[in-house]
Amino acid sequence: ADVGASHLRGWPSTREKPLRSALDVVESLLENRDLKILMDSLIICAFFSVGYQEISELLSSATGHNFDIGTLKQAALRIDTLIRQYNIEEGLVPERDDTLPRRMMQEVKRGPSEGCKAFINERDMRLCIKKIYALRGWDESGRPIKENMIKLGISEFR
Structure with missing residues (x-):
């Protein structure tokens, strides 16, 4: 994430309990990430329980313009892709930097999450990362694709 690994960027x-491949939850992770991106952009408190519909209604009422859910999701994708491109231009190397510490592949030893880990193994993590890239419209190495940046209206940043 542009803010580092953060629970405030979606989950x-x-x-x-995460005891199997995380591939099945990648879409919901991005859905929540997009919602958090919108909340941050609109300066909505993270403790306030709000969804796409509420944001659509609030923003439409405040501006007099129609902000349907599809428009909001497109805006979140645009923001995330722009952040990604900026970070790459500033030195992010996806192949090196899109990873987690090995300890995230180790089981929690005790407590309510005992036996859980972020990913079942490194291969699962890599597959999830590749799926995120694909769903975001980035290439296999994690870089935004020019054609998708054009569709998002941010081609001048590449």
Whole structure:
């Protein structure tokens, strides 16, 4: 994340302990990430429980313009892609930097999350990262694709 690993940038929607591949929750992780990006952009407190519909209604009422959910999701993707491109231009190397410490692949020893880990193994983590790249419209190395940046209206930043 542009702010480092942060629980304030979204998490997967699941009620199950993470004891299997994380591939099934990547979409919900991005859905929540996009929501958090919008909340940050609109300066909505992270403790306030708000969803896309509420943001759509609030923003439409405040501006007099129609901000449907699709428009909001497109804006979040635009912001995330722009952040990604900026970080690459400033030295981010996805192949090197899009990773987690090995300890995240180790099971929690005790407590309510005993036996859980972020990913079942490094391969699972890599597959999830590749899926995120694809869903974001980035290439296999994690760089935004020019054609997608054009569609998002941010091509001048590449």
